[in-house]
Amino acid sequence: MRKWRILILFFILAIAQSTFIQGFRFMGLTPDLMIICAIISGLVFTFDFKWLIGAALLSASLKDILSVNYFGLNIFLFVVIALAVARLSREITLDSLPVQMALTFCVCLFYNIAYIIIGAYLGSFISFGMVLRVALLGSVYTALLFPVIFIAVSGMGLDKAQL
């Protein structure tokens, strides 16, 4: 039952991303709660492949539905992110918050770079200044918000040790 709670939390976070989080814009950027969901899927369901994929797919499909980007792009990226985080979590300890924040920053940067490359391939042009602002500042902003969400997940009894 606890595992279902995490999917409900992801759903609420997806709706909040489209509504509440827009009030926290800084330089036109918002933290990306959905990437945080993908990372949390990897961290929480490290040894539970089905739930790992299910949680990553839920956050990815919600993001794809609510945004206007290239079809199904997040399905690939989020599943890859969740699998990579789970794999990394098996190899090294990712328990401390600063390490998790650094991981979130790297994951966001990877996601943004992948997004730019796919966008460029599909003919969408974004200037270098915008790329730097969105990719770097957006990643920092998301990384800074990560502890809040992760602590909320742990507080609800949904972290790895409790599941």
Add this chain to the structure above:
Amino acid sequence: MFNLKKKHLIRYAAFALALILAAGLISVIKSPSLNILSIPLGIFTLIKNESAGLIFYHRNMVQRQRLSNEVMFLKKTLNDANEALIENNRLKKLLSFKQNSAFRVLAARVIGRSPDNWSQAVTIDKGSASGIKKGYTVINYLGLVGRVIEVSAQTSKILLISDPGLGVSSIVQRSRQEGLVTGTLSSSLIMRYLPKDADIAIADTIVTSGLTANFPKGLIVGAVIDTGEEFSGLSKYAIIKPAVNLSGLEEVLIIIP
């Protein structure tokens, strides 16, 4: 770390194929899912707006006072403008000018925004059931907002003018100088392809030229806040502050041609 064995290859290939199928399914389920999601989105937006009203009570009170003073001033200005309009119409009739038919608009409420930082779009609570079609122009009382890019039965998605993917052919209202306005993913817009000797100055009003399909001529886009020369040195650009506060958009009007 990632040790790929031959026997696992088929499993990986099947998994990748399943992902491709899932990605392809998104475009199929997008429209019905958005219809369902419009309910929680609407509830969350309502809660957000109500809580913002409580949190910013004092600011709203001061703003209300300022706005009621402004209303009184605007009433007088409107009266003067009406006088000029009546005179204009009378003179046009005298000159047998062709009258452009006024467009019909449909009001809608913003219920959600694009969750990523790479696009600037909003979701509204009206869709094809209300007569909205892809490509329709979206405005509000202050000026141009964007264009409808996705339509489901109950909701539609609007690409805002602050998105770099939307280009609108526009002119400087004073000098009639033409350029292309695109978004910058921030609170300002950029007008490009202006000749080096373009007659454009700070505080000039930018309006649509009518050359971009579906965008009627004369819609206010914004005002110039800065100008500069492109890196190549061949043309000029202008930074524009949009007439509409795109980050605080709550209601929009869709032009039904």
